[in-house]
Structures are given as C-alpha cells and as structure tokens.
Amino acid sequence: MTTRIVELRRGILKKNDELAAGLRQRYTAAGVLVLNLVSSPGTGKTAFLERTLRELLASGARAAALVGDLETDNDAQRLAASGAPVRQINTHGICHLEAEMVGKHLDGWNLADLDYLFIENVGNLVCPSSYDLGEKIRVALLSVTEGEDKPLKYPTLFNSADAAVISKIDIAEPCGFDREAALWNINEIRPGIRIFETSAKTGAGMHEWYAYLAEERANVRA
C-alpha cells in the first residue's frame, strides 16, 4: 500500500461562484443594478423593499424583485402590490438563496428592461454571506429591536456587505436603541461602509437611500 497526497486546491462553493460570475456578466451587460438584501428574519426587508419599489416606480424607474423564503409567497404578494414584477423563490428547507435558484427565476424577464433588481434573501445572518448571487451591492439590514451588538455576533455577514441599513428607527426610543454603539460596531466590522438609518413605516431616512440607489444605478448604466 502506498499513500499519496493529491493537491486539489478547489473552492468548495466553486459551482455557485461560477454561476454567480455568469449572472454578474448578464446584469452588467443588461445595465441593471442588482442588490441582495440580507438580515435576520423579521428585520423589515420586505417592508423596506415595498416602500423602495413604490418610490422607484412613482419616479418612473423600472424595478423588479425576487424574494426568497423557505415556504409561502406572502412576501411576494406584499411586494407585488407595489406594481413591480415580483417572483417568489421557495427554497423548501434551504436557509439561503443560491445563484442557481436566482438564475432559474430570471427566465422570461428581459433584464435590459430593468433599472433595478432587488433580491430579498431568506432571513438568516449566517450562510447568505457565503453565496454570491452576482449582485453588485449586498445590503445588510439591522433593526433597532435586535441589539446593537448584532454586527459583532455575525461579523462575516456584515463584513461581506457593501451597505448597511438600520431599520425601524421610528421605534428606536422605546427599544432603548443605542445608535452610537450600533454605528460604531458596524464600522468595526466593515470600516467605512455606507450606513442608512431608515423607517419603512414613516419614510424617515429613505431619501438618502433613494439618492444612493440613483447614484449606483448611474454607475452601471451602459
């Protein structure tokens, strides 16, 4: 018997990474800005997107959304009420979206007809950070009800984000939310990241977010 070392040097999520790279090329060629929204369950991703979609459509922009959930199409129904094209991705037990699922749900959509495509990930602060969906911008959301140290508990996710949103600021006071600590913690994990403080309920802080979207959209326009 002889033993032998075989070098493999292969990324374990290589298949997902390759599919994501293909999607990224498609998005860029179509000139659509793609964002992947990640947070804990219940942080307010759907509420934040509902408001964002309504605003974008009212301003004449073309926006669509994919929404991932383990089961049900409740979130897709809420988002579709904005008038935007929306598709639900049911992952049936898988706790995150993968590039392959996204690719399949784009069938029949002409991406070149879109300015923005939002992907609401499954509520989960762990594995969505490992699965690239080809997005240009990964947005990590944190609500004022979750504790300011969430970024420290889930550093991988916040470190992999391109922008952060603090949601539900309308109830910051009764929740005893320590704003300075939250901003500090996010910055310790992802130094220099853009942070938006918003309420999907009152609309507070949303204008900075819309301005950021417009800027980023202008950057991808072919």
Added chain:
Amino acid sequence: MHELSIVSSIVDTVTESLAAYPGARVKEVRLRVGVLAAVVEDSLQFCYGIVTEDTPLAGSALVVKTLPVMAHCAPCGRDVEIASIQSLRCPRCGAPATDLRQGRELEIDCIEIVEKSGGIA
C-alpha cells in the same frame, strides 16, 4: 444546514478526483477555512461523518486548517494579521482594515489517499 451542502460538495469533488486513482481509499481530506467563511467546524465534522457513509470517503478524517484574517495596512505598508473579527483594525497602528487579503477561504487543499500496492504509481 449550510454545512450539509458544503460537505456534499466536498464529497462530490473528492469522488470526481478519485477517478484517476482506481481502487484508492481516502485517508484524509484537508480544508483551508478562513475565519470569515461562516463555517462552524463542529457542524462540519458532524455532517462529514454522516454524509461520507457509503461513499469512497467513508472512514476518512476531515482536517480543517483555520486561516486568520490578513489585511494590507496602507499606513504600515505591509500585510498584518487581524486578531479579532470583532474589530477589523491593524494591530500595529489601529487603522481600519479595509483591504483584506485572507480570511474568506473555503477550499479543499488536498487529499491523502491510500493506493493498493501493485497499482500503477
């Protein structure tokens, strides 16, 4: 959950690479995992035992090499190791670490296999 799909992917990759070594048995699978890879070694090991049953990897050991975060610090002009992922700052000068060079790896480094003697070496 996600450890399970990681392990399945390891089994697929290793099984494919075994095609070149007929009759070989896998002794060890070595991974390189960055501390920012969002993978828990205990759950990996747990899933590994279950998923490899009835595969050519059955009975093999999974060896995980953990890689710390390395960043390039511009003020210091060199790569530095970041001690804590709760605070991404240069340990020498305290500057925020934005230019990460290591820490997100999730890869199979190599495998150790045992070939039957008499087989082509």
